[in-house]
Amino acid sequence: MKTNSSIVVKKFGGTSVGSVERIENVAERVMADQKLGQMPLIVASAMSGETNRLVKMANELDPYYRGPAYDMLLASGEQVSISLLAMALEKRGVKAVPLLAHQVGIQTDTIFSKARIVSIDNKKLLSYCSSGVIPIVAGFQGVTNGNQITTLGRGGSDTTAVAVAAALGAEQCEIYTDVPAVFSADPRLVPKARELKSISFEEMMEMASLGSKVLHFRSVEIAAKYNIKIHLRSSFEKREGTWILPEVQMLENPVVSSVTHDASTVVMKLYPVPEGVGFLSDLFTELAEKNIVVDIITQSLGDRGQRLNFSIHEEDLPQTEIIVKKHVKDASQLEIMRDMSKISVIGVGMKNHPGVAARFFQIFKAQDAKVHLVTTSDIKISAVIDKDNLKRLAEALHKEFDLDA
Amino acid sequence: MKTNSSIVVKKFGGTSVGSVERIENVAERVMADQKLGQMPLIVASAMSGETNRLVKMANELDPYYRGPAYDMLLASGEQVSISLLAMALEKRGVKAVPLLAHQVGIQTDTIFSKARIVSIDNKKLLSYCSSGVIPIVAGFQGVTNGNQITTLGRGGSDTTAVAVAAALGAEQCEIYTDVPAVFSADPRLVPKARELKSISFEEMMEMASLGSKVLHFRSVEIAAKYNIKIHLRSSFEKREGTWILPEVQMLENPVVSSVTHDASTVVMKLYPVPEGVGFLSDLFTELAEKNIVVDIITQSLGDRGQRLNFSIHEEDLPQTEIIVKKHVKDASQLEIMRDMSKISVIGVGMKNHPGVAARFFQIFKAQDAKVHLVTTSDIKISAVIDKDNLKRLAEALHKEFDLDA
Numbered sequence: 001m002k003t004n005s006s007i008v009v010k011k012f013g014g015t016s017v018g019s020v021e022r023i024e025n026v027a028e029r030v031m032a033d034q035k036l037g038q039m040p041l042i043v044a045s046a047m048s049g050e051t052n053r054l055v056k057m058a059n060e061l062d063p064y065y066r067g068p069a070y071d072m073l074l075a076s077g078e079q080v081s082i083s084l085l086a087m088a089l090e091k092r093g094v095k096a097v098p099l100l101a102h103q104v105g106i107q108t109d110t111i112f113s114k115a116r117i118v119s120i121d122n123k124k125l126l127s128y129c130s131s132g133v134i135p136i137v138a139g140f141q142g143v144t145n146g147n148q149i150t151t152l153g154r155g156g157s158d159t160t161a162v163a164v165a166a167a168l169g170a171e172q173c174e175i176y177t178d179v180p181a182v183f184s185a186d187p188r189l190v191p192k193a194r195e196l197k198s199i200s201f202e203e204m205m206e207m208a209s210l211g212s213k214v215l216h217f218r219s220v221e222i223a224a225k226y227n228i229k230i231h232l233r234s235s236f237e238k239r240e241g242t243w244i245l246p247e248v249q250m251l252e253n254p255v256v257s258s259v260t261h262d263a264s265t266v267v268m269k270l271y272p273v274p275e276g277v278g279f280l281s282d283l284f285t286e287l288a289e290k291n292i293v294v295d296i297i298t299q300s301l302g303d304r305g306q307r308l309n310f311s312i313h314e315e316d317l318p319q320t321e322i323i324v325k326k327h328v329k330d331a332s333q334l335e336i337m338r339d340m341s342k343i344s345v346i347g348v349g350m351k352n353h354p355g356v357a358a359r360f361f362q363i364f365k366a367q368d369a370k371v372h373l374v375t376t377s378d379i380k381i382s383a384v385i386d387k388d389n390l391k392r393l394a395e396a397l398h399k400e401f402d403l404d405a
Numbered sequence: 406m407k408t409n410s411s412i413v414v415k416k417f418g419g420t421s422v423g424s425v426e427r428i429e430n431v432a433e434r435v436m437a438d439q440k441l442g443q444m445p446l447i448v449a450s451a452m453s454g455e456t457n458r459l460v461k462m463a464n465e466l467d468p469y470y471r472g473p474a475y476d477m478l479l480a481s482g483e484q485v486s487i488s489l490l491a492m493a494l495e496k497r498g499v500k501a502v503p504l505l506a507h508q509v510g511i512q513t514d515t516i517f518s519k520a521r522i523v524s525i526d527n528k529k530l531l532s533y534c535s536s537g538v539i540p541i542v543a544g545f546q547g548v549t550n551g552n553q554i555t556t557l558g559r560g561g562s563d564t565t566a567v568a569v570a571a572a573l574g575a576e577q578c579e580i581y582t583d584v585p586a587v588f589s590a591d592p593r594l595v596p597k598a599r600e601l602k603s604i605s606f607e608e609m610m611e612m613a614s615l616g617s618k619v620l621h622f623r624s625v626e627i628a629a630k631y632n633i634k635i636h637l638r639s640s641f642e643k644r645e646g647t648w649i650l651p652e653v654q655m656l657e658n659p660v661v662s663s664v665t666h667d668a669s670t671v672v673m674k675l676y677p678v679p680e681g682v683g684f685l686s687d688l689f690t691e692l693a694e695k696n697i698v699v700d701i702i703t704q705s706l707g708d709r710g711q712r713l714n715f716s717i718h719e720e721d722l723p724q725t726e727i728i729v730k731k732h733v734k735d736a737s738q739l740e741i742m743r744d745m746s747k748i749s750v751i752g753v754g755m756k757n758h759p760g761v762a763a764r765f766f767q768i769f770k771a772q773d774a775k776v777h778l779v780t781t782s783d784i785k786i787s788a789v790i791d792k793d794n795l796k797r798l799a800e801a802l803h804k805e806f807d808l809d810a
Contacts, residue, residue: 083478
């Protein structure tokens with residue numbers, strides 16, 4: 001009797017299942033792993049381009065509607081990819097069963113389009129695994145306890161995969177994607193960026209929340225909570241990629257492990273801030289209700305009252321602008337600074353190495369680049385800068401912290 | 406309190422929901438009907454082209470696989486169209502809820518790709534209808550009692566619609582399609598074909614089983630059983646189309662109401678038939694198990710033994726050939742006649758008017774056209790002919806039986 005440590009959850013992203021040919025490759029790969037003694041369980045995203053095609057139709061109809069029908073629409077994409085994957089395995093004589101969220105029992109809350117997983121029923125999945133059938137679970141989707149279909153937000157298939165691994169007591173979760181590893185910086189921005197052999201959960205969470213799109217934040221959060229090793233690797237190559245691990249298992253702890261950026265940031269400047277104790281609380285509560293992530297917030301005193309600066313993602317600007325203008329008397333109190341970027345250095349080693357902030361700001365001085373907003377935690381420093389300076393600063397920081405390949 | 410007679414099931418086919426614009430038209434139309442006091446319930450097919458797109462991918466992977474994964478794949482098409490329809494209604498302030506088979510409780514047997522509906526749970530649907538919410542049910546799909554997704558075969562959405570109407574005790578079911586009515590013959594073949602105001606269930610069933618694709622056979626069968634009037638009409642025009650009714654409600658009972666054809670027929674000729682009492686039973690049992698419809702069968706005595714001829718649909722030829730060859734000793738016993746068509750005249754009036762067969766065969770004689778196989782019932786006569794003669798014969802029969810517009 002094999003234990004659950006033989007179960008390896010394998011998540012394949014949109015590009016990995018982007019065509020019939022690629023689906024056949026996935027089937028070959030999974031079949032080979034099964035022959036080596038693994039009990040594979042697949043979680044798949046929609047074929048690349050499919051979710052965009054569906055979103056486009058929905059937006060043509062009604063760009064503002066988000067609700068049950070929208071989630072049901074989007075969830076159809078994964079239904080297609082898991083069915084085709086099952087056929088590709090069956091064709092090879094491998095027993096496989098495609099499973100939708102309602103069939104697995106992936107229960108979520110009722111926040112459509114950004115639902116969170118509440119529980120996963122592992123009985124059915126375990127029984128398939130132990131009888132040699134490969135379950136192929138639709139990523140990105142769940143059901144409410146009223147049996148309505150929900151979706152977990154962009155990148156939600158990563159979360160499905162890690163949550164399924166947690167529910168099954170699996171030790172590792174492989175995330176197959178179109179990049180071979182997590183890099184020390186985005187190679188398109190920093191050509192000398194190098195692949196990381198391993199990185200801690202904490203660092204990966206910072207990277208995800210600071211703009212790196214390689215893994216969904218919540219998937220790493222769940223992995224950390226349930227101690228599930230994530231192995232991020234290419235679906236087109238056999239070699240290993242990056243292991244995302246508890247800090248104690250890390251092979252190396254450099255001071256800084258990566259330079260991360262978010263190219264599309266907007267700074268909202270409010271001055272003077274309306275008086276009254278409830279203003280900040282009312283404003284940020286309303287922004288939170290609309291799921292707008294307010295990033296760096298600073299407040300200081302000016303001649304005519306308080307200054308409030310905060311940064312948001314560019315895509316949230318239209319909604320944020322409407323909300324902020326409701327809360328101020330005069331539109332002239334609001335200044336919007338577009339074309340900003342956020343750049344960050346991340347590393348668990350920072351905890352034990354003072355002076356990282358000093359080296360960080362020396363680079364800005366040397367590059368004559370203005371810093372608009374700053375925030376720090378014990379394992380990262382972030383600054384909002386002019387987008388024009390992004391590449392130059394990223395390369396300089398990457399070099400400064402000994403990350404160049 | 407309205408009775409169920411206010412519920413009108415409206416089925417929209419693939420072309421009726423073939424684009425976002427057409428989906429908006431459907432929403433407008435349904436909304437207008439609701440304002441007039443109807444309780445509409447929608448059943449929708451996949452957007453036109455979508456099912457073909459999915460079948461193409463499946464065939465690229467494995468043209469022979471038919472099973473649970475294939476049905477799950479195909480069922481995704483209706484999920485897209487019902488979600489978009491719900492959004493189009495919600496946008497107009499009309500409450501609507503898209504419902505998949507597992508959410509409605511459309512239970513079927515386990516014959517994947519050709520499943521039959523066993524039961525429909527009407528509680529949820531009735532409660533939506535009576536509270537002013539328009540249910541939008543995915544056509545073509547069901548679930549087994551093990552919660553696996555099944556599909557009902559091509560045209561199965563018609564069956565879903567009529568079965569839902571029956572389950573709800575509705576009196577009528579509107580089938581919106583891309584043709585304005587049932588015609589006395591296919592207008593592409595017989596330009597003088599005219600629209601029928603009404604036609605009996607019995608005639609419509611004969612038409613459906615004899616090759617007319619305007620309505621799914623089983624949908625008419627269910628309508629007849631539960632006495633549900635079907636109104637087939639165009640989704641692009643407001644005017645009435647054709648009513649499909651019990652014979653007693655018919656306005657007119659012409660001797661022949663339509664000339665129907667199936668352009669793609671194949672005749673299998675077996676001679677000499679292998680001896681032994683079990684041969685025919687074994688052969689036809691195996692064909693039936695593969696869901697191959699054997700149409701006309703004739704048997705006669707030749708010099709070297711029995712002659713057996715039977716006709717099948719062209720698409721079933723590859724599988725039929727394999728099966729027949731398993732049952733004979735020598736492949737030379739089998740002759741396959743391709744490029745055949747079947748032509749039929751149908752009319753409930755035939756029951757009371759002798760001499761229809763005589764007039765039918767006089768046309769063949771006048772046109773010097775060979776008849777390969779013949780079969781009759783009390784309301785139809787069918788003949789298998791050379792495909793080359795099809796158009797000429799269809800026009801001549803249409804004229805002979807006073808159907809020309």
